[in-house]
Amino acid sequence: MTPKEKAQELFIKYRNELDFALDYDIYIIYAKRCALITVDELIESFNSIYDASIRNIEKYSGAKYGMKDYWDEVKQEIEKL
Numbered sequence: 001m002t003p004k005e006k007a008q009e010l011f012i013k014y015r016n017e018l019d020f021a022l023d024y025d026i027y028i029i030y031a032k033r034c035a036l037i038t039v040d041e042l043i044e045s046f047n048s049i050y051d052a053s054i055r056n057i058e059k060y061s062g063a064k065y066g067m068k069d070y071w072d073e074v075k076q077e078i079e080k081l
Helices: 003-017 024-053 057-080
Strands: none
Touching: 003 024, 003 057, 024 057
């Protein structure tokens, strides 16, 4: 799934949960904020896990930075919504 597709998926999931909001603009703002919180938590936990457990960074750097880059891009796509 591309970062743009993941951003849209997260946004839609939260948007559907927030359908009680009366004002459409507020509804969209909260859906974006919730999706961004999720992505920030994923990035933070991913960094913590890998920083604490990887001793041979050269062996795993591609996986670490590939996933971080992916979630960073997802975050950017959410912000564009």
